[in-house]
Amino acid sequence: MARKTGSHSEITGPKVRRAALALFAQHGFAAVSMRQIAAEVGVQAGALYLYTKDKQSLLYDLMQAHMDDLLAAWKAEPKGDGALAQLEAFARFHIRFHLERPDAVFIAYMELRNLSDENFAAIEALRRTYEGELEAILHAGHGEGVITAPDIRLTTMALIAMLTGVNTWYREGGRLSREAVADIYWDMVRGAVGA
Amino acid sequence: MARKTGSHSEITGPKVRRAALALFAQHGFAAVSMRQIAAEVGVQAGALYLYTKDKQSLLYDLMQAHMDDLLAAWKAEPKGDGALAQLEAFARFHIRFHLERPDAVFIAYMELRNLSDENFAAIEALRRTYEGELEAILHAGHGEGVITAPDIRLTTMALIAMLTGVNTWYREGGRLSREAVADIYWDMVRGAVGA
């Protein structure tokens, strides 16, 4: 359908966010200029300000959308009965979700210090909510007597670091499939919590 | 005290590196200007170029010095006999060494993409050398039959991510001493490798 004086806001908006996501992940927020993003989208720099208030909002919106996705996806995940089944569900979910969107994950971890103070606080709260999900599972597992980890909080942080670390080395088409990786990591998680 | 033609190269050089380390860790390499570093040191921006070829070299020198320190410190670490003792030594060493220099660790992980191609390759080689140390221990443990982890390479990456993760949450003067943290993490490491 022919269109005369381009009215692409429904297409250009997402394109801006996709371009920013890829460029921020590759070069870092501070190293990417609005001109670079505009060039990737195929518009002039000034036009970006129709879709974002400023560069800071662009970063914040990307990170917030990522964390919202994460929390919603975990909420929708089938979890099974018992703390051990839920721990397995969490480990497999975390690896799968994070491997599916490496750019967003990278930004969420690396660009926290480039957020304004209030934006940082908002993202930090979402991150703690997610950590709380795992912490609750471990707490339940302790109550059920199926895990013996001595410190729930440390175990939470250790497991999340271990699982997220997959993103730093996993390459599509490598030696192992995502499922094989998840199997091995689940073994290590189980061992680490003393299950 | 009046000073005529100050000759402070032995003092100013290290000051430049210390200031750059702190500022890069706090704000990120790309977000820090040479003028900011100079202000922190107490000289004018132009004077920095007496101590570094350019901004890129400043970053590279910091990262290389950190990796050299790491490898030298591990080499000098008492390790005990047997793979399990060496694994414990590695875990405790890694946590201790990394907690002692959070800024350098942060930069070494976050600023890799701001290195030039050849500088990146050099740092990457040092990082792989360090990973190889842990991998060799796990390999030996497999041979001795004291660990049952099914995939040495994945276990290496998982353990390093888990141990390095301590830096993201540990705060001096918090609930647990470094030794207590190391005790708990060593338990988790042992469990994760099936020892």
Place this chain on the structure above:
DNA sequence: GTCTATATGCTGATAGAC
């Protein structure tokens, strides 16, 4: 909705005085 043009300011790096 996108463009061009522009404001205002900071960037890395160098030259030359002292």
Place this chain on the structure above:
DNA sequence: GTCTATCAGCATATAGAC
């Protein structure tokens, strides 16, 4: 060894034409 002054360029963001 450090300074001031400066270059050439790029930054974010906005104004106004179309």
